[in-house]
Amino acid sequence: MTDISHAHSPRMPSVGRLLAAQIGYQARLLASGRAVTLGVIFPIILLIASHSRGTHVTAADVAQYAVFGLSLTAWNTYGVRLVAAREAGVLKRWRATPLPRWCYFLGRVLATVVVGTLAAAATVAIGVLLYHTHLSVDAALGALIVFVLGSFAWAAAATAITAAIPTVEAAAPTMMLIYFPVVIASGALGSISEPHWLSTLVSYLPAQPLVHAAGTALSYTPGHPWLPARDLIVLAAWAIAGIAVSVVTFRWEPHRPTQRRPNRTPRQASPADSSPTEPVRGSAPTTTTTTELQFGSTAPSHA
Numbered sequence: 328m329t330d331i332s333h334a335h336s337p338r339m340p341s342v343g344r345l346l347a348a349q350i351g352y353q354a355r356l357l358a359s360g361r362a363v364t365l366g367v368i369f370p371i372i373l374l375i376a377s378h379s380r381g382t383h384v385t386a387a388d389v390a391q392y393a394v395f396g397l398s399l400t401a402w403n404t405y406g407v408r409l410v411a412a413r414e415a416g417v418l419k420r421w422r423a424t425p426l427p428r429w430c431y432f433l434g435r436v437l438a439t440v441v442v443g444t445l446a447a448a449a450t451v452a453i454g455v456l457l458y459h460t461h462l463s464v465d466a467a468l469g470a471l472i473v474f475v476l477g478s479f480a481w482a483a484a485a486t487a488i489t490a491a492i493p494t495v496e497a498a499a500p501t502m503m504l505i506y507f508p509v510v511i512a513s514g515a516l517g518s519i520s521e522p523h524w525l526s527t528l529v530s531y532l533p534a535q536p537l538v539h540a541a542g543t544a545l546s547y548t549p550g551h552p553w554l555p556a557r558d559l560i561v562l563a564a565w566a567i568a569g570i571a572v573s574v575v576t577f578r579w580e581p582h583r584p585t586q587r588r589p590n591r592t593p594r595q596a597s598p599a600d601s602s603p604t605e606p607v608r609g610s611a612p613t614t615t616t617t618t619e620l621q622f623g624s625t626a627p628s629h630a
Contacts, residue, residue, distance in 0.1 A: 345426060349434025350441065357405065357442045366400030366446035371453050373516075378458065386461070386545035389454035390470075393447040394477065394538045395515045401443040401478045403502045406485035409435070410498040413489070414581045422579045432577070436482045436570075443478035444471070451545065462545065469544030469554050473562075477537040480562045483569025484533065490576040509534050536561040 339345075370392040378384050412418050421431050451470065454460040485502070492498050510516065512525060513534035521529075529535045536558035543555050 339425060342427075342430065345430050346434055346437075349426070349430060350438045353435045353438035354441050357400075357408065357438055358445075365404060366396045366443065367449045369399070370396035370446070370450045374450060374453060375457070384454055384458035384460055386454075386466070387542035389451055389458075389460055390541035390545050391515050391538055393450040393454075393470075393474070394534070394541050395510065396450055397443045397447040397474060397478055398481050398506070398510060398515070398534060398537070400446045401439050401481035402485045402506055403499070405439045405443075405482055406489055406492075406502045407495075407498045409486065409489050410492050411495045413578060414495050416581060418579045419581065428579075432486075432573075436479065436486065439482040440475055440478040443481070444474040447474045447478075447541075460545075463547065465549075465553065466545050466547040469547055470541055473537065473540045473544050473554065473559075476559060476562045476566065477533065477541070480533045480537070480565040480569065483566045483573065485569075487569045487572040487576065490573075490578050493582040513538055531561060533562060533565045 340348075373395070374384075374389070374392045378388070422428060448471075451460075451462070451467075455462050488502075488505070489498075492501050509529065509532050511519065512521060512529045513532065515534055515538050536555075540555050540558035540562070543552070543558075547553055
């Protein structure tokens with residue numbers, strides 16, 4: 328009997344199958360609607376609007392807009408959806424399933440890496456098709472490595488910061504408020520004049536190293552460095568730090584409101600409350616006559 332019960336008991340799929348299924352599922356959710364519009368279409372529109380068909384577009388120009396779409400997907404879209412899933416109780420329900428927590432966590436991050444990399448690759452493809460930007464095999468491979476590492480760094484940082492965002496309404500403004508100053512100062516939307524201290528600061532944030540590394544990879548020629556080591560180290564450090572902070576601070580449970588409900592005020596007694604108690608149903612009614620006796624008067628007689 329024991330052997331028969333063990334033979335018919337369902338078995339969990341392997342860890343590899345669980346992780347692959349989770350990556351595919353999360354990637355389909357992330358690539359729907361808003362992510363496609365912001366991460367793919369918006370950078371392409373900016374690229375076409377800022378360069379006419381006859382102008383020469385360098386690999387560095389294409390890299391800037393590719394990084395813009397990648398980071399917008401891996402930071403803003405991913406972070407907002409993660410907060411929304413937590414506050415709606417989705418993460419709480421996933422936590423109660425037999426799926427290992429690390430599998431869900433890693434599957435969601437890797438799905439973001441896939442979608443973010445595809446968003447950047449779409450911008451590069453438009454640069455090659457419309458503006459005939461030269462792209463060798465080595466350059467494409469180097470850009471792929473940079474896009475994967477950059478997506479992982481942005482997604483890890485977004486996962487870490489979601490623990491400090493209490494509501495869905497605050498998610499998008501908070502993510503945008505952090506994102507746009509960093510991206511603009513890093514030169515992802517065009518070079519700007521900035522003081523030396525700000526240039527030094529943004530070189531340690533994930534945006535500027537990602538832009539520089541992607542531009543170096545796309546413009547690679549034999550005899551020159553393939554990928555900048557310092558930029559890769561900065562991106563790897565952000566990825567590791569983001570994951571480490573997320574492991575400690577990540578919230579599966581929705582935030583609870585901190586304000587308490589006001590105490591109910593005691594209901595004032597109404598005249599009906601002070602009326603004599605009604606007789607119990609089924610009992611004989613009792614008649615009580617209260618006569619006010621005044622000096623010199625007698626109580627009336629009852630028939």
